[in-house]
Amino acid sequence: MKAAAFAYARATSVVNALELLAVHGDKAKVLSGGQSLMPAMNLRLLSPEILVDIGGLAELRGIAMRGDVLVVGALTRHVDLLRSPEIALNAPLLRDAVSHVAHPAIRNRGTIGGSLAHADPASELPACVVALDATIVARGPTGERRIAATEFFKGIYETALSPDELLVAIEVPVIGQGSTFFFQEYARRHGDYAVVGLAARAVVAAGRFSDLRLGFFAVGDRPLLAAAAGKLINASVNPGLLAEAATALTNELDPQEDQQATAAMRRHLATVLFRRCVAALLARPELEMGVAK
Amino acid sequence: MTVTHPPAETLSVLDRPNSYIGKTVPRPNLDRLLQGRGQYVSDLELPRMAHVVFLRSPHAHARIAAIDADTARRMSGVIAIVTGRELEAVITPWVGVLSHLKGLKSAPQHAIAVDRVCWQGEAVAAIVAISRAAAEDAMEHIAVDYEELAAVTDMRTALDPATPVIHASLGDNLAFERTLDAGDVDHALSESEVVEAEFVFGRHTGVTLEPRAVVADWNAAEARLTIYQGTQAPHMVQNIAALHLGLREAQVRVVCKDVGGSFGIKVHIYADEMATYALSKLLRRPVKFVADRIESFNTDIHARDHRCRGRICVRPDGTITAFEIDDLTGIGPYSMYPRTSAIEANQVVNLVGGPYVTPNYRARARVVFQNKNVMCQYRAVGHPIACSVTEGLVDLAAAKIGMDPAEIRRRNLIADDAYPCASPSGMKFEQLSHHSSLAKLLQMMDYDALRAEQAALRAQNVYRGIGIASFIEVTNPSAAFYGVGGAKISSQDGVAVRLDAQGSVICQTSITEQGQGSEALTAQIVGSMLGVSMDRVRVTLGDTDNTPYGGGTWASRGAGIGGEAALQAAKALRRNILDVAAAILQSTPAGLDIVDNRIVNAADSVSRIELSELARIVYFRPDTLPPGIRPELMATRHFVPRQYPFAFTNGVQASWLEVDNETGFVTLLKHWVVEDCGTIINPQLVDEQIRGGVVQGLGAALFEKCIYDERGQLTNANMADYLVPMSGEMPDIEIGHVVSPTQESELGAKGAGEAGTAGAAAAVANAVNDALRPFGATITEIPLTPQVILTSLGRI
Structure with missing residues (x-):
């Protein structure tokens, strides 16, 4: 379990990193926190010719409000998300999600940009940025472009990034008044990849959803923004409507079978999460009881 | 405490x-x-030390047609590439049998496969290089031409005439069979209520923090081999290494400093370790082998892959009148050396029904070969199987006649003043304390209050369960374990x-x-x-x-x-x-x-x-x-103990847990153990041994399983997919003691290392079934995964 030999370059600036990526193309891998990349290399599942280490690029680190947009640098570590007052105030969903990401040792090294660029369909942060309607900022040889989170994830470990681009930041719109969040996942053990998970952002007024974004994960090849949520917006939610929406949800899902769960189990768990989420967001515990005894 | x-x-x-x-x-x-x-072997560096990596078979069963290592041999840093055929000249093969396990058979096993591989992970060639990384680089350039053979993977069909025989010289795939018939089971069957179930146990393994590690250093000038190894039995390793390398024992020194966990995994002789000794002798320099995590999953012994059909006979007054089991286990392609892979099944036969009075007991155990990694003794050998079957049946019997699980045990456990006595399988008990242990347990857990809490919560759609498991544990083995069977393993x-x-x-x-x-x-x-x-x-x-x-x-x-x-x-x-x-x-x-x-x-x-x-x-x-x-x-x-073959200990465990009936997830809330290991030398060490053992048992109950596909491929050989129990999921474990010292020694101490593992899974399984009782679901399979629970509830 030793990585095959590889070259290593420590980027001195974003420009320098982009130059290196331009030279090496898909023979290079960007090293951020290394929490997924290094195990894959040690298992020889990946053997890049060169690692471009962006770990020293302070310009990519940090959390700041810019107007009503929260900007999170790509190198911001999970532990920083967990502890940041700006995150707690403006995007508590990220904080809640990160506490489910692996374990402290991994959260101390792993970065939000690395997690999003890795695009594991069972990981938490991709679903969060989809639910938060965030924008991914990428920089390439020809400049910067902004990609909606909903357009960013293309499949298992696949994103809209091209090999010569670097993910530099995440922009999260902050809604403020009335917005509320929900995060929960079912994992075999705390810190494991989810069997099914849900990151949600809602705007609730007078007991109704005026907005509801449900980002499911581990239910397909990428995070899923559930269209079924639309059935509950500006509607009076009752068990019948909830059941109808849950049925619509299962039709949207295309879950994989793996060692933790069959596709049927994932569908089932997604509907349980869905009901529990809606009940929690509306503070109506009675909506949780959906399964006939 | x-x-x-x-x-x-x-x-x-x-x-x-x-x-x-x-x-x-x-x-x-x-x-x-x-x-x-x-001072762990993994850290040891010696002058001129080389590193060995083993190229392992990707197939469960295949003929090795050709090995082409020419390119690899020329690579930088490579010292030697050695095949099984070449190593045969240095080290002889072995057969893992013991004479007292009548009929046990196995085939000769080589340090590195010769002509044929019999499980995915068996070593095919050794790459010796100046570093592990250099050896792994070279390994990628060895081409092996395999002719795949039909793999025997399902233990249930291993004995069918249509199933290929793995070792033709043995005639069939049956390694060992034992039957026992004590008392009058047929009479009990005819006059009692009978409850029957099939208990299924997931194959799992030990997962030591430090993997298996050995440095072998043949000093040609002294004609002496020094083996630095993380082992539980240095003199056994000395004997076996000498025997198969053609040396006198005095020519072999085994040094075992710190060991990063063993759990029975490191009490066996592994082919790759034997190969490392032989490579050092062949190359006349120190050679180091440290298994990586994938190798550990594929080659460290597995255990507990059993399917056991059980019956219990019970009268309406709660009297248990008989136990009957038919146990089947698949052990891989070879019986492990030198302790053999028949011990676990043999132990199951010995232990089922052991805490209880009934003299009527019938058992059959069959041990079959298959093309999977080898199985052998792991912490609490056979005990978790025997305990889960026995205690699962006792709970089913209690449910059948509508009796409280604690009460049926009270009515059937061997009385504390009945000793010395023997079990129907011939186990001799010097002094056990089932009743005082159970009484203490019920008091520690405040059993009646817990039952009341359980009932109250059910009204709020919260489903919690209580599970109890009494057990006996084999400790302080005399020569009866291995010595009488001809193994040079000192007792x-x-x-x-x-x-x-x-x-x-x-x-x-x-x-x-x-x-x-x-x-x-x-x-x-x-x-x-x-x-x-x-x-x-x-x-x-x-x-x-x-x-x-x-x-x-x-x-x-x-x-x-x-x-x-x-x-x-x-x-x-x-x-x-x-x-x-x-x-x-x-x-x-x-x-x-x-x-x-x-x-x-x-x-x-x-x-x-x-x-x-x-x-x-x-x-x-x-x-x-x-x-x-x-x-x-x-x-x-x-x-050495002489009067009793084993110093039996006893104890009882209880689990309190909650099942989310919509998701199938189980939350462990509390675990209790009362254990009697005789004289306690260091209370903290005893308690932590028990806690560690419980955690391994809870791993078996909820998480751990080596998942093989139908072609004999281990599909979860990594720490992300093979789920070991972790602290976040573990409950508080409260421990109490009853002390009945053995009279065989002045010290009076019996063993405590395996008690936790023996009964933990049984307690959890009984608790899950207790929680699911309102739904009419009964599960007799571990690990109790959400998938298993949801399926049983009919949710998916």
Whole structure:
């Protein structure tokens, strides 16, 4: 379990990193926190010719409000998300999600940009940025472009990034008044990849959803923004409507079978999460009881 | 922790002044380990040391048509590439059988496969290079031409005529079969309610923190092989290595310093370790093998892959009238060497029904070959199977007749005053304490209050369950385990103690340390017996050149057997010291004692002479001693149990948990254990051994499983997919004790290492079924995954 030999370059600036990526193309891998990349290399599942280490690029680190947009640098570590007052105030969903990401040792090294660029369909942060309607900022040889989170994830470990681009930041719109969040996942053990998970952002007024974004994960090849949520917006939610929406949800899902769960189990768990989420967001515990005894 | 001591009739040697016995004292090796000064084989570097990596078969069963290593051989850093055929000239194959397991058969196994591979992960070639990375680079350039053969993977069809026979010379895939018929089961069947179930156990493994590791160093000039290995049984390794390398045992030294966990995984002889010894001899230089995590999953022994059909007969008054089992287990392609892979099934037959009175018991166990990794003894061998089957059946019987699970046990457990007695399978019990243990458990958990809480919560759609599991545990094995079957595995252990020239004590013991506290308990016993403070006792273990001959640490034997040897050796040295002291002080040995590192008057404790002064006189001024006095400040004693083949212990566990009936996830809320291991030497070490064992049992209950596909591929050989229990999911584990010392030794200690593992899964399974009772679901399969639970509830 030793990585095959590889070259290593420590980027001195974003420009320098982009130059290196331009030279090496898909023979290079960007090293951020290394929490997924290094195990894959040690298992020889990946053997890049060169690692471009962006770990020293302070310009990519940090959390700041810019107007009503929260900007999170790509190198911001999970532990920083967990502890940041700006995150707690403006995007508590990220904080809640990160506490489910692996374990402290991994959260101390792993970065939000690395997690999003890795695009594991069972990981938490991709679903969060989809639910938060965030924008991914990428920089390439020809400049910067902004990609909606909903357009960013293309499949298992696949994103809209091209090999010569670097993910530099995440922009999260902050809604403020009335917005509320929900995060929960079912994992075999705390810190494991989810069997099914849900990151949600809602705007609730007078007991109704005026907005509801449900980002499911581990239910397909990428995070899923559930269209079924639309059935509950500006509607009076009752068990019948909830059941109808849950049925619509299962039709949207295309879950994989793996060692933790069959596709049927994932569908089932997604509907349980869905009901529990809606009940929690509306503070109506009675909506949780959906399964006939 | 609560400890119940029986009233002491007389003071024993354990009650000496300032005794460390029964006290929680820190382990002497803690500072060394915590300061990073442990000496693990993985860290060992020797001059000219090479590293070996094994190319392993990707197929479960295949013929090796050709191996092309030409390119790899020319790669930078490569020292040698060796195939099974080439290594055959250095090391002979072996067959893992024991003569007392009648009919047990297996085929010759080679250090590296010759012509044919029989499981995915079997070594096909060894790549020896200057570093592990260089060897792995070269490995990618070896081309092996395999002709795939049909793989036998399902134990249920392994004996079918249509299934290929893995070893043609054996005639069939049946490794071992044992039947037992005691009492009158047929009569019981005819006159009782009968409940039947099939219990399915997931194959799992030990997952030691430090993987298997060995450095073999053949010194051609001395014609001597030094093996540095993380093993539980150094003398066994010495014997086997010598036997198969054509050496005398005196030509092999086995050194075992710190070991990063063993759990029975490291008590066996593995093919890749044998290959490493042979490679060192072949290449005349030190060779290091450290298994990586994937290799560990594919080659460390697996265990517990059983399907056991069980029946229990019960009368309406709760009297259990019979147990019957039919156990089937698949052990991989070879019976493991030298302890064999029939022991677990044999143990299941021995132990089912063991805590209960009924004399009627019928059993069959069949052990079959298959093309998967080898199975063998792992912590609590057979016990979790036997306990889960027995206790699962008892709960089913209780449900059938509408009796409380605690009450049916009360009515059927062997009475505490019925000993000595024997089980229907012939196990001899010296003194067990099932009833006092159960009573203590129910009191610790406040059973009635918990039942009330459970009922109240059900009304709120919260489903919690209580599960109880009584168990017996085999500890302190005599020669009956292996010696009688012809294996050169010692069941006796020896301890040598000597006083040094400044009055400190050096102690060499043949038991080994893998974190259990062998060093601590030895120092506690020796210090107590000698009247020497523990900081003056230095314990050496794990070196065949420098310890007495003995078995090592496995089967919960270190404290009971090695501890008694330490006690007797220290007593002998004490007598010798007092003889000299009497001569120096013109007193009598009986008139003197040793307390706090000095000789005192036995009668009034007045200090007479420091041990350091006595040692000075003996070693440097023997001319001043009276004529005829020949001091012997070293003593050696060995011990092995003779009266009972095993010192059985007993205990009972309980689990309290919640099942989310919509998601199938189980939350463990609390776990209780009451255990009777006889004399407790160090309460904290005993309790933590039990907790660790419980956690491994909880892993089996909820998480751990080696998942093979139908082609014999292990599909979750990594720490992300093979789920070990982690602290976040573990409940508080409360431990209580009942103490029934064994009379076979002065120490009275029985084993405690496996009790936790023996009953934990059974308690959890019973609790899950208790929680699911309102839904009419019963599950007799572990691990109890959300998928299994949701399926049973009909949710998916």
